[in-house]
Amino acid sequence: MRIGIVNDMPLAVEALHRALTRAPEHQVAWVAGSGAEAVRRCREDTPDLLLMDLLMPEMDGVEATRQIMANTPCAILIVTSDVERHVSRVFEAMGHGALDVVATPVLGATPLPDAAALLRKIHNLGLLLGQKTARKAPEPALRDSNSCRQSLVAIGASAGGPAALVDLLKQLSPGFPAAIVLVQHVDESFATGMAQWLASESPLPVRLARMGDIPQPGCVLLAGTNDHLILQGSGELAYSATPSAHIYRPSIDVFFDSVTANWKGEAIGVLLTGMGRDGAQGLLNMRQRGFMTIAQDQASCAVYGMPKAAAQLEAATEILPLADIGRRLMMLCD
Numbered sequence: 491m492r493i494g495i496v497n498d499m500p501l502a503v504e505a506l507h508r509a510l511t512r513a514p515e516h517q518v519a520w521v522a523g524s525g526a527e528a529v530r531r532c533r534e535d536t537p538d539l540l541l542m543d544l545l546m547p548e549m550d551g552v553e554a555t556r557q558i559m560a561n562t563p564c565a566i567l568i569v570t571s572d573v574e575r576h577v578s579r580v581f582e583a584m585g586h587g588a589l590d591v592v593a594t595p596v597l598g599a600t601p602l603p604d605a606a607a608l609l610r611k612i613h614n615l616g617l618l619l620g621q622k623t624a625r626k627a628p629e630p631a632l633r634d635s636n637s638c639r640q641s642l643v644a645i646g647a648s649a650g651g652p653a654a655l656v657d658l659l660k661q662l663s664p665g666f667p668a669a670i671v672l673v674q675h676v677d678e679s680f681a682t683g684m685a686q687w688l689a690s691e692s693p694l695p696v697r698l699a700r701m702g703d704i705p706q707p708g709c710v711l712l713a714g715t716n717d718h719l720i721l722q723g724s725g726e727l728a729y730s731a732t733p734s735a736h737i738y739r740p741s742i743d744v745f746f747d748s749v750t751a752n753w754k755g756e757a758i759g760v761l762l763t764g765m766g767r768d769g770a771q772g773l774l775n776m777r778q779r780g781f782m783t784i785a786q787d788q789a790s791c792a793v794y795g796m797p798k799a800a801a802q803l804e805a806a807t808e809i810l811p812l813a814d815i816g817r818r819l820m821m822l823c824d
Contacts, residue, residue: 491538491616492519496528496554497569497594498546505595506541506569509605516612523547525554532562539615542588544570544579552583559587559792565615565765569594569608577683584676585653587792589615589765591680617737618766641755642705643668643819644776646742648675648764650792652684654812655762659692659710661816666694668758668823669705671727673713673745675738675764681714688712703727713740720748738768742796746772750779758822759783760815761806764796774805782822783807784815 493516497503503521510516519537522528526549528540540558544551555566568583568591570576580591592611595604647655651674676684681698688710689696698714704725705711713719716739717729736744742761746769749757759776761769763786777783785797785806790813800806810818 491516491612491619493517493612494519494528494531494537494540495521496525496540496546496551497521497543498523499543501597502543502571502594505597505605506608508597509595509608512605513609513612525549525551525557528554529557529561532558532564536562536564538565538619539612540564540566541569542566542583543594544568544576544583550579552579552586555583555588556586563587563793565589565619567592567611567615571596573680574683577680578687580680581652581684581687585650585656585792587650587763589618589649590675590677592677614737641668641707642749642753642757643670643760643823644673644746644749644757645670645760645762646673646746646764646769646772646796647762648738648742648766648768648793648796650763651675652687654786654790654792655688656691657812658760658762658816658819659688659694659696661813662692662694662820664693665708666820666823667707668819669707670694670710671699671705671713671719671721671745672710673719673740673742673769675740675742675768678715681712685712685714699727701726701728713745715740718744720744721752722748723752725752725754736768737766742769743772746776750775750781757781758819760819761785761797761800762812762815763791763793765793766795767799769796770799770803770805773800774803777805777807784818785809786815787811 542551566588571594696710699711785800788794790811
């Protein structure tokens with residue numbers, strides 16, 4: 491991939507250069523020392539991937555991400571030092587469309603610390619960007635999903651997801667009668683911070699899903715490890731290392747499929763903004779089971795990838811703006 495580096499610290503830029511030399515299939519397209527310069531460079535020469543720092547002069551990485559994704563969208567990986575101190579900024583950048591986050595490699599010891607993690611993230615994003623379109627599935631026969639009270643809302647999100655999840659949860663009332671389980675593409679090292687951030691913004695309690703949890707009405711559970719979250723036949727949640735082939739862990743498809751196979755009540759599947767196709771096939775499987783399925787529309791998506799894939803498969807019973815999804819869930823679960 492052609493990679494742009496956005497960082498104002500010479501030592502960090504050198505560390506990124508050295509890390510990338512370990513993967514000769516990649517090349518550095520250009521280096522920008524500020525967010526504003528990155529916005530300009532993307533207009534002139536949009537790379538395949540940006541390694542975006544958060545703290546920079548003139549324009550920070552959050553605003554640069556917002557402007558780039560609005561005008562010259564490309565894959566963005568947040569690469570910054572001391573990630574834990576900047577959790578809120580990380581999620582804000584992801585809300586604008588950044589795909590993932592990793593610590594900046596540090597010059598010094600050999601091998602270069604954190605270089606393997608950076609290259610693994612870049613490799614996974616390369617696989618994601620190269621995914622091919624799946625064959626369109628036939629229209630399934632549906633039962634009337636409005637005839638029964640819903641009891642589980644399964645939500646999947648990726649790039650742009652944190653901000654979208656906040657907007658959706660704010661539309662729900664504190665007495666929301668269905669259980670909610672979220673699968674967001676985020677590394678497990680940031681999952682606790684994300685759950686706390688969502689809880690501070692949501693009228694409903696939010697926490698990480700634990701082994702053995704049973705989804706409860708009015709409670710939001712977030713997938714919290716790099717293993718896949720699954721719903722077992724007993725109704726309990728669990729984490730599984732298999733299937734191993736999925737690029738993103740946790741996988742939305744894996745969770746949606748477990749709901750299709752094992753949830754004994756009524757359910758609604760919701761697929762929000764994100765790059766790639768994760769969740770589209772799982773949403774179709776939920777629809778074929780007879781569950782209500784909703785995909786976010788293009789206009790309100792930070793990244794119209796996963797919902798687009800769902801629309802191509804005709805996996806969504808309804809395609810709605812983000813501002814209407816929470817209200818629709820309130821109607822369905824009333």
